[in-house]
Amino acid sequence: MAEFAELSLRHRLEMAVYRWRRVKPSVWFPLAVPLRDAKVALVTTAGLFRPGVDRPFQNVRGGDYSFRIIPDDAELHTLAVGQTSDAFDRQPVESDRNSALPLDRLHQLVAIGEIGASAPRHLSFNGSITAPGRLIRDSAPDAARLLRDDGVQGALLVPV
Amino acid sequence: MCTQSVGLIAGVLEQHGISTVCVALVRSIAESVSPPRALAVPFRFGAPLGEANDAEGQMGVMRSALALLQESGPPPILRDYRSSGEPPRSR
Numbered sequence: 057m058a059e060f061a062e063l064s065l066r067h068r069l070e071m072a073v074y075r076w077r078r079v080k081p082s083v084w085f086p087l088a089v090p091l092r093d094a095k096v097a098l099v100t101t102a103g104l105f106r107p108g109v110d111r112p113f114q115n116v117r118g119g120d121y122s123f124r125i126i127p128d129d130a131e132l133h134t135l136a137v138g139q140t141s142d143a144f145d146r147q148p149v150e151s152d153r154n155s156a157l158p159l160d161r162l163h164q165l166v167a168i169g170e171i172g173a174s175a176p177r178h179l180s181f182n183g184s185i186t187a188p189g190r191l192i193r194d195s196a197p198d199a200a201r202l203l204r205d206d207g208v209q210g211a212l213l214v215p216v
Numbered sequence: 217m218c219t220q221s222v223g224l225i226a227g228v229l230e231q232h233g234i235s236t237v238c239v240a241l242v243r244s245i246a247e248s249v250s251p252p253r254a255l256a257v258p259f260r261f262g263a264p265l266g267e268a269n270d271a272e273g274q275m276g277v278m279r280s281a282l283a284l285l286q287e288s289g290p291p292p293i294l295r296d297y298r299s300s301g302e303p304p305r306s307r
Contacts, residue, residue, distance in 0.1 A: 057242065057243060057256065057257070057258050057259075058259065058260050059260075063261070077220060077248065083227060083252070084290070085231075085234065087285045088235070090286070091282060091285060094285070101218040101221050141217065144218075144260075144261035144262035145262030147268070148267065148268040151268045154265070154269075154271070155263060155265055155268045155274070158278055161274050161278050165275075183218030184221075185220075185221050188220070191221065192227075196225045196228035196229070197228055197231075197232070199229070200229045200232035203232075203234055204233060209234065210234065210236070211226075211237075212238075212239070212281055213226055213236060213237070214239050214264050215219045215222045216262050216264060
């Protein structure tokens with residue numbers, strides 16, 4: 057388990073006073089089909105984006121709540137790691153994008169029939185969002201509609 | 217912070233009819249945000265699926281997480297990942 061003790065003093069102090077959101081579990085959508093028939097998308101918060109195609113994430117007050125689309129056929133090693141936070145070890149994702157967006161693993165699971173299909177589009181957020189109001193109100197619903205339009209039934213969300 | 221963000225995004229996706237499962241790097245934050253399904257992993261910040269370039273390890277975490285999509289509830293489901301092949305368990 058990750059520990060706040062891993063972080064710098066500045067980040068530890070920030071975490072100590074931060075008011076984490078408390079959410080009552082209210083919404084529950086059971087998987088509509090068996091996993092072997094389901095179309096699955098990946099959602100990462102590593103801030104991955106396509107250089108020269110996508111706008112980089114911005115280091116703004118409260119956090120950049122936008123997201124970028126990662127096509128299913130993206131070449132993982134070409135993606136930039138645009139997370140604006142330094143409160144995590146960047147080495148794993150810098151050396152292996154699957155560490156945060158396990159696209160190769162997802163394709164393997166599809167190939168052996170454990171998952172029905174990989175979504176045509178996956179999503180990348182910049183996860184260091186301290187003020188998540190606009191994430192909840194604006195960008196996450198946009199992301200949900202995009203995935204729904206693609207016929208996605210299940211999503212795996214991976215933080216860093 | 218990312219563990220909170222994925223939990224909040226998951227809640228919105230579920231509202232739109234998409235089943236979700238989150239990897240959780242910090243169990244206490246997952247407990248606070250209460251995504252419908254989450255797998256608490258024993259890894260450091262930046263390595264949510266374990267060590268880089270460990271395809272087998274990454275696959276193990278993914279299988280354990282995705283298996284939670286098929287559980288019948290009730291929510292929230294929060295399990296601890298066990299890497300030795302034993303299934304994830306509640307705490």
